[in-house]
Amino acid sequence: MTDAPLLSVRNLRVTFPTRQGLFQAVRGINFDLGRERLGVVGESGSGKSMTGRSVLGLIRPPGRVEADRMEFQGQSILNLPERRMRKIRGQRISMVMQDPKFSLNPVMTVGRQITEAYRLHRRVSRADAHAKALEMLRAVQIRDPERVMDSYPHEVSGGMGQRIMIAMMLAPDPEILIADEPTSALDVSVRNEVLSIMDNLVRDRGMGLIFISHDLNMVAQFCDRVLIMYAGRIVETLPARELHKARHPYTQGLLASLPRLDAPQDRLPVLTRQDSWRDGDPIAPHADTDLPGGLR
Amino acid sequence: MTKPPMLSIHDLNVWFGDPPDRVDAVKHASIAVAEGASFGLVGESGSGKSTILRAVAGLIDSWSGNLEVAGRTIHGARRDRQFFKTVQMVFQDPYASLHPRHSVDAVLSETLRLQGIGDVDRRINRLLDDVGLGRSFRFRYPHQLSGGQRQRVAIARALAAEPRLLLLDEPTSALDVSVQAEILNLLSDLRAEHGLTYLMVTHDLAVVGHMCDRIAVMQHGRLVEELQVEDLRRGAAQADYTRGLIAASGSYRAGG
Numbered sequence: 001m002t003d004a005p006l007l008s009v010r011n012l013r014v015t016f017p018t019r020q021g022l023f024q025a026v027r028g029i030n031f032d033l034g035r036e037r038l039g040v041v042g043e044s045g046s047g048k049s050m051t052g053r054s055v056l057g058l059i060r061p062p063g064r065v066e067a068d069r070m071e072f073q074g075q076s077i078l079n080l081p082e083r084r085m086r087k088i089r090g091q092r093i094s095m096v097m098q099d100p101k102f103s104l105n106p107v108m109t110v111g112r113q114i115t116e117a118y119r120l121h122r123r124v125s126r127a128d129a130h131a132k133a134l135e136m137l138r139a140v141q142i143r144d145p146e147r148v149m150d151s152y153p154h155e156v157s158g159g160m161g162q163r164i165m166i167a168m169m170l171a172p173d174p175e176i177l178i179a180d181e182p183t184s185a186l187d188v189s190v191r192n193e194v195l196s197i198m199d200n201l202v203r204d205r206g207m208g209l210i211f212i213s214h215d216l217n218m219v220a221q222f223c224d225r226v227l228i229m230y231a232g233r234i235v236e237t238l239p240a241r242e243l244h245k246a247r248h249p250y251t252q253g254l255l256a257s258l259p260r261l262d263a264p265q266d267r268l269p270v271l272t273r274q275d276s277w278r279d280g281d282p283i284a285p286h287a288d289t290d291l292p293g294g295l296r
Numbered sequence: 297m298t299k300p301p302m303l304s305i306h307d308l309n310v311w312f313g314d315p316p317d318r319v320d321a322v323k324h325a326s327i328a329v330a331e332g333a334s335f336g337l338v339g340e341s342g343s344g345k346s347t348i349l350r351a352v353a354g355l356i357d358s359w360s361g362n363l364e365v366a367g368r369t370i371h372g373a374r375r376d377r378q379f380f381k382t383v384q385m386v387f388q389d390p391y392a393s394l395h396p397r398h399s400v401d402a403v404l405s406e407t408l409r410l411q412g413i414g415d416v417d418r419r420i421n422r423l424l425d426d427v428g429l430g431r432s433f434r435f436r437y438p439h440q441l442s443g444g445q446r447q448r449v450a451i452a453r454a455l456a457a458e459p460r461l462l463l464l465d466e467p468t469s470a471l472d473v474s475v476q477a478e479i480l481n482l483l484s485d486l487r488a489e490h491g492l493t494y495l496m497v498t499h500d501l502a503v504v505g506h507m508c509d510r511i512a513v514m515q516h517g518r519l520v521e522e523l524q525v526e527d528l529r530r531g532a533a534q535a536d537y538t539r540g541l542i543a544a545s546g547s548y549r550a551g552g
Binding site (some may be wrong): 187261 | 302312340341443444472474475476477478480486501502503505506507525528529540541542544545
C-alpha cells in the first residue's frame with residue numbers, strides 16, 4: 001500500500017531556554033505513524049512526553065518546536081496558529097493523559113464534560129450530544145452510563161475515570177490518539193481492562209495510536225512497533241514482538257533491570273550509562289512505517 | 297522459636313472517621329515478621345496495606361488490636377525514642393518526603409541529633425557512603441538530586457537511627473526501572489550488612505518476589521493469604537484473588 005502515513009515527523013527538536021543555555025528535550029527524531037499502535041518508551045527525561053505534546057502543539061513558549069517536517073495526512077501542522085490547531089486538537093488528534101484525577105474537571109458532571117467536549121467539535125443538538133455521550137460510555141464498558149453521566153469525577157474510581165477520559169477523547173472520532181502513560185495511575189487488574197478497551201476501540205476505528213510509556217513489557221505486548229528514546233533521541237526502533245531481540249545496550253539494559261517472578265536473581269543488573277548512547281547511531285533507524293494503511 | 301518476632305501484629309483494626317461515615321481500612325489483620333526477615337505486603341490501592349505500616353509507625357491513632365515491636369507492646373499513636381531507634385520508615389515519593397529547603401546535611405544531622413547520637417560529622421559521611429552517594433552530596437539540596445538520589449537520602453535518613461526494622465512504603469514505585477534496580481540492590485545490600493528486618497509494601501508482585509521471603513496479600517482491608525515467595529513464583533496461590541493478581545501482573549495480552 002502506498003497511502004501517506006497519518007503522521008510524518010522528520011528531525012523534530014524541542015528546546016527550552018534555561019539559565020545554563022538552551023536545553024534540548026528532543027534532539028532530532030524521525031518517525032512515521034500509520035494506522036497502527038506505536039509505542040514510545042523511555043525513562044523520565046527521555047523526551048517521550050515532549051514528543052507527544054509537540055505533535056498537539058502543546059509546547060508553550062519559551063519552549064520551541066522545530067522540525068524539517070511535521071505533517072498530519074500530508075498537511076503541515078508544525079507551529080500552527082492556535083486557532084487552526086484547535087480545529088485539529090481534540091477533533092482529529094486527541095490525547096489521554098496519565099491521571100484522570102487531574103484531567104477531568106472536578107466541579108462538572110461527567111456527562112456535561114463529555115457532551116461539552118463533543119459539541120465543541122461537532123455541531124449537534126444537546127440531545128444528540130447526550131445520546132453520543134451515553135453511547136461512548138457504553139463503548140468503554142461502563143455498565144451504568146446514565147448514573148455515571150450524573151456523577152462528579154470524585155465519585156468514580158481511577159479506572160472508571162480513565163475510561164471516561166477515553167470515551168471523551170474518542171467521541172469526535174479522531175484519527176490519531178496520543179496516550180501518555182494512560183494506565184500508570186491504575187492498579188494492575190484495572191490496567192488490563194482499560195488497555196483492552198482502548199485497544200478494541202483503536203482497532204475498530206482504524207486509528208493511529210501513539211502509546212507513551214515507561215513500561216517496556218506492557219508496550220511490547222500492546223503495540224505493533226516500539227521506539228526507544230534516550231536523552232531526547234530515538235536509539236532503537238523495532239517491532240514490538242521482537243523486543244526481546246533488542247540490540248541496543250540501553251534497551252537490553254532496561255529489560256534486564258526488571259525483577260522477574262519467573263527468573264529470580266540475587267542482584268538486579270544495573271544500567272551503566274554510556275555517553276555514546278546520547279549521540280551514537282540509532283539502531284534500525286528507518287522511520288517509515290510498514291503499516292501505513294492499516295494492520296491488514 | 298523462643299525469640300519473639302521483630303514485629304508482631306495481632307487482630308489489627310484501623311478505621312477512619314466516625315459512624316455513619318466510618319471506613320474500616322484494615323480488618324482483623326495478623327502478621328508476624330521474624331527478625332532478619334523480609335516480609336512483603338501486596339494489594340491494590342485502597343486494600344489497606346500502607347495503612348498497616350502507618351499504624352505501626354504511629355501515624356494513625358484510630359486503631360485497635362495488639363502491636364509488638366521487638367517484644368515491646370506499643371499503644372496509641374505516641375512512640376518513644378526507643379521505638380524510633382528500632383523502627384524507621386521510607387516513604388513512596390522521594391519528591392515529597394524531603395524538605396525542599398533542607399540540605400542533605402541538615403536532614404541527616406537533625407535525625408542524628410534527635411536520636412541523641414554524637415559524632416555527627418563522621419556519621420553523616422558514613423551514612424552517605426553506605427547508601428552509595430558519597431560525601432560530595434552532603435551539602436546539596438533536594439532539587440539538585442535525581443529521584444534515585446533522593447530516595448538514597450531518604451534511606452540514609454532512616455538508617456541514621458540505626459534501626460533494626462525498616463518499614464518500606466512502595467520505595468521504588470516513583471522511580472524509573474533502571475533506578476529501581478539500583479535502589480532494590482542497595483536495600484538488599486543494606487539488609488545483609490546491617491542485619492535489618494524489612495516490612496515492605498508494594499503493588500508490584502515482581503518487586504516483592506525479588507525482595508521478600510514471605511508475602512501477605514491484602515484485599516479490601518483483609519489479609520486474603522500469606523505465602524512463601526517460592527509459592528508465589530510457582531503460581532501456587534490458594535486464594536482466587538492472589539491468582540488473579542498474579543495473572544494480571546503477568547502482563548497484558550492483546551486479545552484477538
